[in-house]
Amino acid sequence: MFRGIPKLAIGAVALFWVLSVVTSVASLYFDPELVRADIGWPQVWLKRGLLACYWLSASLFALVWFRDRVVGVSRFRSHAIGALWIAMLMTVLGVLYISIVVVAISHGKIGFFRALQQQWGFELLYTWFNGIQIVAAANAFHYFLYTRRQEQAKALLQLKLSEAEISLLRAQLEPHFLFNTLNSIASLARLNRVQATVDALNQLGGLLRGVLEVGRRQLMPWPWELEFTRLYVALQTLRFADKLDVRLHVGPIPEGTPFPVMLLQPLIENAIHHGPLADGERCVVDVSVILDQRYWQVEVSNRIGHTAAHGSHGVGWSNSKARLRAIYGDRASFAQARSAAFFTVSARFPEQVEHEGVGA
Known part of the structure; x- marks a missing residue:
């Protein structure tokens, strides 16, 4: 009853x-x-x-x-x-x-x-007041339960939509990343850089093992992301040699802190693509990652190349922005700043995810 x-x-x-x-x-x-x-x-x-x-x-x-x-x-x-x-x-x-x-x-x-x-008289009014009071209180109580159930259903629907959106973005990101990496190895092969090509294939193998290790998870401990990023940077350095310098500036971060999977790689790739390498000049990419007051602060900065200055940001850049929004909701911010010579992408998002169902 x-x-x-x-x-x-x-x-x-x-x-x-x-x-x-x-x-x-x-x-x-x-x-x-x-x-x-x-x-x-x-x-x-x-x-x-x-x-x-x-x-x-x-x-x-x-x-x-x-x-x-x-x-x-x-x-x-x-x-x-x-x-x-x-x-x-x-x-x-x-x-x-x-x-x-x-x-x-x-x-x-x-x-x-x-x-x-x-x-x-008075007794009738008193009885009527009690009846109205009971009816109003019972309705208010059930209306509160009803609105709370509606909010829970809305949150569950939003969680499912976020998970579906993240899966779609990952499906777009990983083939895009693999395609660009194979292009880099093909460039080494065309230049007859045999040892560099072998090293690049080994680096790619490490990256693919990392992707298989992640599976469908969207968050991994920070050391995994750092190692994955270093493998990617090493792979790109083999291709461009001394013309590319990616500088990682990492603050003190607890090892078990969760971090969005493969977030840095597309940002670094975007910086390389739009940097001065297309002009035959040396490209320096500064990557800063710190954890301050339970908020991640990521910044990637590079000098803009003249040839690639007006190009698009690419799939990886837009995917990174969409992934942060899907995982962290409105608590994540993703911004870009462009001056006469430099382009900077900055992201800020909390240590904890927006929805309990999205995680490692």
């Missing part, structure tokens, strides 16, 4: 009516006229207790009734009218119940119709 209603709520309703009896009767003891009057206090306690039993039953009925009939924004008029009818029914039944109680306590000295007449 009380399915879906927390036991704490039922207990709170019962406790409320018990306390209301105690406080209402106790307040009579402090009335000087009533204290001097010869009234039967046992009858007072009995009447108040029986009334509390009625209102307790009415409250529990209202909790059950509004479980599936919440008065919300949609269909407000019809639901509100139904709630008013319930309050009116409680009032009528309450007046009849009070009359019966009065007759029973007076041992028949007061007739039923006389007792019923006594309820018109």
Whole structure:
């Protein structure tokens, strides 16, 4: 009967009516006229207790009734009218119940119709107020539960959408990365750099083992990301030799801290692609990663090449931005700054993920 209603709520309703009896009767003891009057206090306690039993039953009925009939924004008029009818029914039944109680306590000295007449006036208004109060409280309680369930369902849907979006982005990113890496090895082979090609294949093998190790996870401990990035940088250095200098500046970071998988690689790749290598000049890429007050701060900066200055940022850059948004929600920021000679990409995101379902 009380399915879906927390036991704490039922207990709170019962406790409320018990306390209301105690406080209402106790307040009579402090009335000087009533204290001097010869009234039967046992009858007072009995009447108040029986009334509390009625209102307790009415409250529990209202909790059950509004479980599936919440008065919300949609269909407000019809639901509100139904709630008013319930309050009116409680009032009528309450007046009849009070009359019966009065007759029973007076041992028949007061007739039923006389007792019923006594309820018109203040007692009727008091009973009506109690009915409205119970109906409003029961509806408010279930409306709160309803909105919370809606928020939980919305959060679950958002989690599923985020996971689907992340999977799609990973599906786009990994072939893109592998394609560019194979192009780099092909360039070494065309230059007849045999040892460099062998070393590059070994580096690629290490990268692929890392990708297989990750699987479908979106977060890995920071040492994994750092090692993966160093393998990629070593692979690119074999290709460009002394024309490429990638400088990693890493602050003190606990080893087990989770970090988005393969986040640095596409940013470094983007910096190399749009750097001065296309002009035959040396390319220096500065990569800074620090963890400050439980927030990651990542920055990749490079000098802009004249040939590639007006090119697009590429798939990797846009994927990195979308992945951070999908994992961390609005708590992640991804920005770019461009001056006359330098281009800087910066990202800031929390140590903890937005959704519990997205993680290592």
